[in-house]
Amino acid sequence: MNEKPEFDRSTNFSSHAPAFLSVWEIDAYYDESYIVQHVSFNVHEGEILALLGRNGAGKTSTLRTIARVDDPELRHGEIWLDHQPLHKMKSHEAAGVGIGLVPEDRRIIPGLTVEENLKLAQIAPPIGWSFERLYELFPRLGERRKQEGVTLSGGEQQMLSIARALARDVKVLLLDEPYEGLAPVIVQEIAKTLDIIREQGITTVIVEQNAIAALNLADRAVILDTGSVVFDGSAKEVLDNKELREEYLAI
Template sequence: MSQTLARPSGASAPSNDAAGRPYFSARNMHAYYGESYIVQGVSFDVRHGEILALLGRNGAGKTSTLRTIARAGSPELKQGEIWLDGEALHEMQSYQAARAGVQLVPEDRRIIAGLTVEENLKLARIEPPVGWDLDRIYGHFPRLAERRNQEGTTMSGGEQQMLAVARALAREVKLLLLDEPYEGLAPVIVKEIEKILEEIKEIGITTILVEQNAIAALHLADRAIILDMGEVVFDGLAKEIIDNEDLRMEYLAV
């Protein structure tokens, strides 16, 4: 079992609201796929408007942690608490968490076949509308504006990733969860996705990012968590990992 490392010197503690609460907080999460113990006592905080990179080798529990936060139903949270802006996500089902502002962009993107880009975006919006309208989405995603009448599943992988992120923004977003947004994309498209995520960061949307391209994720993120075998082994500034080759090699192999 891995030993959790202390927060490195110079790392900033997550900011609290007027009541002393972190904007997002996971506390002692234990989650299971059936009898398989996947998320093993994970705890961390995220400040408002921060990008947190959630890193680790394959099988470390990164996607399972995201799905637990999103209340996806699998894995099943059997112990722990999850709080967002004072609301108890651990008491919610997935649709309730989505209405509370948790938007998960999964690795498979889940673009709805048979619908155009614009139809996918319109379907994502809820009544009364609280997320980005189409003009704002197309302003940040000009490629989607050009392809608004194209069937979503016929676009390139990078364009589908843009649509998946835009669809999340079409709803109220307090916490954006991104699972492998660069997966399978050409470097030039990765740069475009990075630009979009930097714009989202400037707007102040709180984001947790899971990404195998650890270096790219670290350059985008403010802070980082490293998971190993379902446990947190590092919690600190992203720069601390970039500057610590031994840590990267031990837990990320980069």
């Protein structure tokens, strides 16, 4: 069994408690463009972390690095999930130990119904939530299970994308801009759903330009600026600090 290194208890992190997900001094590149620069933070089990910053701050790149997708390239640092070394894995291996990435473009597969999209997610173990449980969480998907996924509304497609991640045995849900392009009432609905998911013990990292909505949902926040961490603390601290929000989030 892999041993989790001592760095997850370092005073460089926001908590001395052992972390569920530890990101330690990661450097990631697109070709020779240095995008993620010595980024470190901890996420505890069942916690929602808002990963925030202006456009181009490195938020999506950090999320993709954690998920171990091919781009960007991780050149330094370590990522650990519950004693598992993600930094040594490919994306399918990271998915196999519990990483679920919900990308910004949702990637609903054309030609497949809602239920077929979910079945495809369960084509290989480990299997996560049952269809019954997913339709209980997302009643609209149950009503539209035979409808082609790409014909759903934007909010319904986002629900399908999240449900598809949960169809696997997910431990950490990585959400990239889940509120983008959605009406405020749908944003509230998605937020309530993410709160229910938290109650199930699933850890969540959310990247979102709608920073206030993300902060109202999150327990903690990490703010990036030009690829580096400039704040790591409670979400309430960010909501209460107007100067911090104006400087790094432009809100």
